Amino acid sequence: MGEFVSSLTEEQRVALLQEIHQAQATEVKRKAEEKLASWRWRSRFGRPASVHSLGADPTGTYCAIPQDWLQKKVEEKTKARPPNATELRQLAVFNALPFIGFGFLDNFIMILAVSTLGSLVHGA
Template structure:
């Protein structure tokens, strides 16, 4: 399956380059979709290019949900990796807690690169589809603002949910008390 990155195609050569990446079946589907798009555009001449409330809501949902998954995985992996590095390697390598957290962040970012496809595929199973919008609608300030706010919202919610491993860690004070209790026995 081809994943098309969103970037403008500015000339015929770039368009040809993009089409070479599709299979024959995908090229046929694209051709049919383009014919339909031309017909729809001809029919909709004079129709407002403003983003409706329903379209904005669908655009927000489509962009927020994957970022909840990204934020969740990113924060969870960073916390688990950072804690492991701090507890297991921190003393051995004389790492500060912040250095362990930074290394945990590197682990999390690398994992995020590998997991991005799976998050998108998982979200796709819920049937959340990108709303069908015209090029004018997609390029509008409202669509850009909605998309960016949805991603920021989703990432924030995901990061908050991804903090759940913190419930299972003991702080240094609790560890010290347990050590004292063990020594007293």
């Protein structure tokens, strides 16, 4: 075995070591899944399923929801539909009202300021 390893180049040793680590990680993951049995206790919706053959109570056991299932559900709920004409009109009115109110207030202040300045200048 030592001859085989010493005959490899540095790149080949690194690649071999990475593959060994990957295989070990996969084995550890498989053993953990078997131990928790979460991969067997999930229904197709990602929820805990009843396990009568094992005689275990899945309600008190950790059962991870797969990440891809969560992402699919979020994408389904967040699909945006285009707004209809009524919603667009409401949006236009709600966005226009503050500008109209500011315009009236601004004009009112300007008229008061000019009339006050005019009376001060003509009164002096």
